Structures are given as C-alpha cells and as structure tokens.
Amino acid sequence: MPLVRVVLADLGIRPADVLRVAGLPADLFTRDEALLPARQYYALFEALDQLVGDRDLAVAIADKLSPEVFDPPIFAALCSPNLQVAAERIAVHKRLLGPLRLRVTTDTDGLEIEIIWPAGDPVTPALSRFEAAFWVALARLGTRTHVVPQRVILPSPTPQAEALETWCRARIERGDTTLVRFSILDAHRPFLTANAGMWNFFEPELRRRLNDLGEDASLGAKVRAALIELLPAGSGTTQGVAKHLGISTRTLQRRLGEAGTTFQKVLADLREELAHHYLTQSSLSLTEIAFLLGYDNANSFHRAFNQWTGRTPLGVREAAG
Secondary structure: OHHHHHHHHHHHHOOHHHHHHHHHOOHHHOOOOOOOOOOHHHHHHHHHHHHHHOOOOHHHHHOOOHHHHHHHHHHHHOOOOOOHHHHHHHHHHHOOOOOOEEEEEEOHHHHHEEEEOOOOOOOOOHHHHHHHHHHHHHHHHOOOOOOOOEEEEEEEOOHHHHHHHHHHHHOEEEOOOOOEEEEEEHHOOOOOOOHHHHHHHHHHHHHHHHOOOOHOOOHHHHHHHHHHHHHHHOOHHHHHHHHHHHHOOHHHHHHHHHHOOOOHHHHHHHHHHHHHHHHHHEEEOOHHHHHHHHOOOHHHHHHHHHHHOOOHHHHHHOOOO
C-alpha cells in the first residue's frame, strides 16, 4: 500500500501506531495490495483521525495530495480530459481503492459525485469528510485552479467540519448522504494533467486488477468496464463480455440477475451515459458516436437515444451549447 505509506510520512504518523490503534495486522502496509472490508477500512480512518491531533484529517490529507502519492486508479484519473471523465473512470475502478461505490450524475448545470457506503457499520465521520475533500483536491490538482464546489453534503457534520468548510470555501450541509456538486464549468474545465497515452497505458492494468477482485467485486462494474472497451469494436454483446471476463454467458446472466439487474439494462444505462458525455463534451458526429456506442448507424443511435430520454441527440447537444 504505497499510497498509505507516503501519506503517513507526510502527516508525520508512524505506520505501527496506526495499525496498533486500529487493531489491524502489523504487516498490512508492507503488502503491495491490501483490500480491507468496510469495518477495518473505517477503523483505519478512525485511528488516523485520533493520531492526527488537532488537525482535521480530511484537510490534512487533501493538502498533501499530489500525483506522487496517488495509486494507479487515481493517477490514471488525472490523465482524464476533465473532472467529469475522471469521476466516471474512478467510479468504475473505485473498488480498487476501498469498499465504497460512486454514483456520478450530470445535468445541464453541474456534476454530482455521491459516495455509496456499504450496508452495516456506521460510516466514520473522518472518512466521510475525506471523501468530500478528495474530490475538491482532485479538481484543483487537475485544473491548477482553486475550484470551489457548489454544494457539499455530509451525513453527520462535526465541529471538525468547520475546517473543511474553510478549506472548500463552501458551506457543509447535513443530509442522508455524502455528496459533492460542482458547476458544469468546473466539471468540464480541462485537466492540465490530461494524457490519453498514459490512460491507455494504465487502463489494461486497472482492468486486470478489477478482474482479480473475484466474486466480491461488483459484476456490474466489471461489465461496464468491459463494454467501454468492447462497444467500439462491435463486441458489446453478452457473448463478447462473457468471453472478456472469462466466464460463460449463462454465468454472466445468472450473476447479474442475482445482483438485481440484467445485461441489457447495464448496456442501456452505459450507452445513455456515454451518449450524453459525447454529445455535450465533444464535437464527434452522430455517426462517430453511434460507432463508439456499438450501433450500426446513426439512425439506430437516434432511435435509441429518443427512447431513453424523449429527446433527440442534436437537441441535447444544442442545449449544452
């Protein structure tokens, strides 16, 4: 866990002290990869919050974030063209960073990133604050601009949240979720760190690591990651994805059913998300977008998009300016 070791050094906290307070294995930080269950993951942040002293943990870590301390999924996100694409990429690979999920949504006014916590143990307030601070730090790091979020919601703001408010320059609201909202301008503000070649270098390794998570990983996330790669090649089918993941089509359909979804729903949801992205953030023609989404022609894409949204692709593009 190189990321954690570097952050601890920057914070002036001894790894042995964190592991002792958290009740975690003494060799944890010497492992190349260590994915913790939710209870241990929370315990790690509770210990950090205790040992960081009078400082706010979320702000202390956010101030230390740099490309040098990022794990590959985050470093790869910095290679993205903007914050929205970075969020979408991290959402696919979030499982590599901890037992959390992301819900990324956009509208004509902004981008919302919501943290989906696993059911069971209550969330550590320090971790909730850190997740919010992380996205602001990523936006600022990628754009080299002092991005200010439009909205920050935490499930249980504490007195320490005042430090986060000052750092974010945004009032912290109390709600039933952990959510950060950015303006559409900031969501689309170009990342100066963008590097398509570097993303192409990282993506296969991230996909391999995601596949290695096995049965405990979200199959839906695996299917989405596979479809992003396979759709332009015309292989975004149950057979193509099953082959890509190394399982049978029957197993793929059965496991998606057990997760409460279907292959067609995952495919349609991803196509709709990608379509909005291409229409509002690129100058690609409808024929090119249809190709990237795995359609034979622009007319097929036009019909599908109208069925999803009740709008036309060109209408959405014109509305986005």
